[in-house]
Amino acid sequence: MTMTTKPEPTTSVATPIQNSLTAGRLPTPAPWLILGAAIAVSAAIFGVMGLAGEAGYNWGGALLVGALLYIPSIWLFSMLVEGRRRAMDRLVTALVTGAFVLAMIPLISLTITVITFGLNRFDADFFTMSMRNVTGEGGGVLHAIVGTLLMTGTAAIISIPIGLMTSIYLVEYGRGQLARGITFLVDVMTGIPSIVAGLFAYALFSIFLGPGTRTGIAGAVALAVLMIPVVVRSSEEMLRLVPNELREASYALGVPKWLTIVKVVLPTSIAGITTGIMLSIARVIGETAPLLIAAGFTQSMNWNLFDGRMSSLPVFVYTQYANQGNPPEAYLDRAWAAALTLILIVMALNLIARLVARFFAPKFGR
Amino acid sequence: MSTASTAIKAKQRPGDRVFSGSAVFAGSMILVTLAAVALFLIVQSIPAFFASHEDASILPESFWSYVGPLLFGTIWAAALALIMAVPISIGIALFISHYAPRRLASVLGYIVDLLAAVPSVVFGLWGIGVLAPAVQPIYAWLVDNVGWFPLFSGPVSGTGRTILTAGIVLAVMVLPIMTAICREVFLQTPVLHEEAALALGATRWEMIRTAVLPFGRSGIVSAAVLGLGRALGETMAVAMVLSASGAVTFQLLTSVNPSTIAANIALSFPEAFGINVNVLIATGLILFIVTFVVNAIARWIVSRRQEFSGAN
Amino acid sequence: AANESGAAPSESASSLSGNLVGAGASSQDAAQQAWIAGFQTANPDVTIDYDPSGSGAGRETFLEGASDFAGSDRAFDDEEVAAGGFAKCAPDTDIIELPMYISPIAVIFNVEGVDTLNLDAATIAGIFAGNITKWNDAAIVALNPDATLPDLAITPVHRSDDSGTTENFTDYLGAAAPDVWTYEADGVWPFEGGEAAQGTSGVVDAVTNGTGTVGYADASRAGDLGTVAVQVGDEFVEFSPEAAAAIVDASPEVEGRSEGDIAIEIDRTSEEAGVYPIVLVSYIIGCQQYADSENVELVKSYFSYMASPEGQDVAAEAAGSAPISDTLREQVTAAIDSIQ
Amino acid sequence: MSKRIEVRDLNVYYGKFLAVEGVNLEIEPRSVTAFIGPSGCGKSTFLRTLNRMHEVIPGARVEGEVLIDGNNLYDPDVDPVLVRRQVGMVFQRPNPFPTMSIKENVLAGVKLNNKRISKSDADDLVEKSLLGANLWNEVKDRLDRPGSGLSGGQQQRLCIARAIAVAPEVILMDEPCSALDPISTLAIEDLIEELKLQYTIVIVTHNMQQASRVSDKTAFFNIAGTGKPGNLIEYADTTTIFSNPSVKATEDYVSGRFG
Amino acid sequence: MSKRIEVRDLNVYYGKFLAVEGVNLEIEPRSVTAFIGPSGCGKSTFLRTLNRMHEVIPGARVEGEVLIDGNNLYDPDVDPVLVRRQVGMVFQRPNPFPTMSIKENVLAGVKLNNKRISKSDADDLVEKSLLGANLWNEVKDRLDRPGSGLSGGQQQRLCIARAIAVAPEVILMDEPCSALDPISTLAIEDLIEELKLQYTIVIVTHNMQQASRVSDKTAFFNIAGTGKPGNLIEYADTTTIFSNPSVKATEDYVSGRFG
């Protein structure tokens, strides 16, 4: 305690500091200095203790331990200089930032992995060819791109209206028993495991189209079953955020309820709803297991949702990885490139949705 | 003005009726779908409940002794994932909503959203190829140095493909959706309440504790439930990453790990025939029920203090 | 897609057209893709889909009549055949089962500085059963006096999914080392212990990424990993296509099956020179007589292509399988000719 | 273009809770009527029963009759949407539609009802309504800017313009000035003065000066205690209410030193 | 327990937009100062600079000095958290924490500082603060009910209780009565009268009667036009401002017939 820079009496917390508004504060660059010191100490520990490993100095480990060391250090320093509450604040700041950085590590690692491996086959052939009559090297994913877009698109066409209308019902019309029942059922529906959805769609279409049939539409239905609850949940949240004032303003003008919903409520919440829909699409577009079961797998182009098997990008990635032939690198390269393609597609959809949302979004501000 | 007086008398407008009718229709579609799924699951499961090893070769004895360890593994893996993901996603959401500079925040939000788009197969590939080898030395160190702690006891897995790794992969997978919801909710915290806290002389953290977190509590629970639902049902990534056997063990770092229901279906379904198929579907039914129970508990938690909720 | 439309060679004499669906074992998927590619190139109006959904699923699908043929890592067993009910086939007719895809299973390992090891069945069984836990165990050293074996823990890796590979591998262990390996042959790994990984790729990845790991996988995927030469009689045999084909020839057929149902019971304990006993035989299963004669020509022609030396070579190239021997081909061809 | 309103034995409920009890009232056409009373006495609640906005709230219902020119609003076959077109409403907090420009906001009542209107008619209507709401000069150069970009007082007048654009016959205003500064308040009071030449106006206010300035008649509501229903205590000419009320409670309330 | 505030050459910005320009002002301890002026002239903005709440808004910043008992609030090493503990604030719309009970709301600020306040101390403090805010009698039986269940006026007084519970030396109030009915307004005006014996109080109001009733000194702010910065036009004793202002604009504003 002899080191404290500020001889403030720390005992009288309840009585305000009379003479000055300044409390002891760490100088602005202090956190950075402490971070640097923490990393240096950790680096030294790694050096001395020989934790570095034979393969060379373990920089990653040193940085990680340094960062971990920073968290208690900043708390300690702040505690000594600035007092308990500030210390807590700094600790939480460090933790929150730490959580963010920590989450960035897998993201960056994943991105780097997908891009470096994916770029090997990111060529013109890859986007203009299917896998028909291709063995070993070469080939492309056009058929899987088409399949993914067709099936996800159909799933979206099924589930967005149903999901949106259901959430409208829950927010605008639903009262009492039926609404509570539907909320409950939507909850139940969020619990359907994806593979069960696949089994269900497969069994359902076996009834209509004969046993054992695997078609794009079955895949789309499986995806829709997974997608609807996400759409309902997110749209419901967003519709509830629309202030009642606006609805009342519209009713007071003699606008019928349905027009109020269509022209006032939906446009006001469109940004949130689009975000929710994008999340739901992202949720299903990468599904593998249900599509493998319901839509099967083919090497050829298939534009017909109602006849024949249909490939999709995730299934393509999976089969390329799982059933590698000769040379295995060709299969792995295709798998990664297809994964990269899938991520890019979702990115593009996301961007489009954001633009749409921005276009319709309420225009606030002066 | 007798014209006006009759004018206010009109029958219900067709637009309204069509619109509310289609909303009800959409709602009942959910009912129908769900009934169909439930019916399918139950009908398909019934033979499994009474099957023994003779009927279905994958059953050790009865159905329940088969599903028990799987159920344990499912819950254990999801719990591990959630223990990691909930604090981190709250952290990220707070970072984006209350710590990062405005400009940066929306970009960061977008980046995290993108993680949601990564297909589970890719998480699987990444888990096998990148994550597991990277964490294996840490596991080895843990077993050597804190192996006395039951969760960390050895022998360490030689490949790092343990339940903890699967938990990490699951955590990374559920992060985006949980973060997105938490972030939206935190951003909705009324400025009034935030300023009320600040005006009382709260530090940023204290403001978050008094205004933001209580307001976002139900949102956090919703997010956790959605994340949990995803973690419980995730199939491919777990199947690919986890070194699964039927064991029931809490050890995190060994080669012998419990399997999960969804992963087990994926692993066993291709070779399944006869009653085995029913057995696997029945495990799906169990998973369905578990997820639902978790959901119901979460609803109950949220509704318990409704009176004090932020939505006023 | 660019490769689909204009691919038709104009002078193609082929009159075949139609759509054939097969489903089943993922083990033969790479071979099937090669066969399909070769066949479709020669017959541009034909589309064949092979769904690598798994042997069990493949057999179920065929049984339901949803596919024209199945690929399976095991033949239907006696009861299943007796039960009949194959929807695609004419009532009360038999099925044909053709061992068209033979693939050696390699025992692969990852120990620095060791490329190959000589092991006998008992030692392999000991390793996978968890009795032998160190690479410098006396049993291994005794068989490999020249190798420099480290004091390193052995991590055995097995398949976590239900698979024909596991069934064949455990069948070998049980037959060749019954004292050490007391479990029945099964597609599911019979006990808890060791590392598990999904699919051939998972096992290969786990062995590659780990240290001191050992596993079993389709030989074509062994890559740069160390492989085991298995003791047969007095010699140690490395896996090779020829050795794998040889064991099939040296093994008896399952008795009591109809003509054309060529189910083989691999003789894992054969001591004949140059056979490699750990093999997987994957069958093509079709009908002796199809209920609907529409696709029969196509089926016969496709099956014949698979069995032809050319077809077997394509598969060997693409999937690393072992071409079937000429004696076996004769039987297979006869069976195909009988299809109607 | 204005109507007489009669209220007979009106009870207003929120679910089981009786919020306003036994109101009898007659409002003359082309007049301004002010509702005053302490918080929670049911002024807003009662006001909203006059154009059936009350029933928008789940569980809310009404007993009794509200007659507009002799027609009971609460007859079973009356269409509330048509009622609201005849009885417009302005709320306490200005609530322009955030997704719409100033012009679209004014036209909202017309456009949202899917009425087709020619561009020149629309422009005329916008100008007329904004002029009527005393806002035209301030916004005529930026009709395409979002309505939420205006100041509070301007937003409130925009809402009034929006309300009069559908040509109602009665306008209800629930504390239209409480969020506004004196200058905007003045502008709106002037506006009420003008509007009353054409419309029947009912206004809720906490500001007694405002009530005495703008209204012809005043209704005083009171409440006996929390959980009790609100009652109409006294209804008379504004001058009477403020100078010579017949009920003690009214006198106590209006003679408070505040306002 | 009260402080003198001096403001020197204060410019207040929102990003690039200069909202308030060149304010010089001295506020005596234990007095009530009212800020009046038309909407958008920067009253709230200026008020919020007095406890550094301004900087909570992204991009907002300040030039110049605000001295409290001679210490500049905007010195680089001043801790805004400490400033806000000494300078409390009450907002226009009552904002009790909805997740907390009445009691927890009162203790919210205290708990931040002193986690381990004993139960009896806490009860004492709650009673003292609620008594100070004139709310004790109305809520003493339901301290554990949510604060959001109170009426608007009660909520506002709850917010005042919450503000005085942390024992600040200055209390800033931004239109504390504008959402309230006259009875609640009266209660709060009475309260201000009492609080001024202990605290320095600054209040923004649109209600000139209110300003003249409660304040000792009044500051009139004005704005030349939209987009222009607001200015302090005149600052003097309340009686002077309302009876004999020295600037024409002030006279125009206070002599409006409204209030």
Ligand SMILES: Nc1ncnc2c1ncn2[C@@H]1O[C@H](COP(=O)(O)OP(=O)(O)OP(=O)(O)O)[C@@H](O)[C@H]1O
């Ligand atoms: N949506 C609602 N649901 C249930 N009760 C309500 C609702 N709105 C108002 N009330 C209750 O009805 C009574 C009358 O409320 P109302 O808002 O009409 O009062 P008011 O006179 O307008 O008050 P103020 O001057 O504060 O606006 C109050 O007791 C109130 O709590």
Ligand SMILES: Nc1ncnc2c1ncn2[C@@H]1O[C@H](COP(=O)(O)OP(=O)(O)OP(=O)(O)O)[C@@H](O)[C@H]1O
């Ligand atoms: N968050 C903000 N960002 C940008 N500009 C703002 C912000 N808040 C207020 N302003 C602008 O600053 C100026 C002063 O606003 P302020 O709210 O201080 O006015 P006021 O005098 O309090 O008005 P009122 O009486 O309506 O409350 C206005 O031009 C306003 O548009």
Ligand SMILES: [Mg+2]
């Ligand atoms: Mg009201």
Ligand SMILES: [Mg+2]
């Ligand atoms: Mg203001």
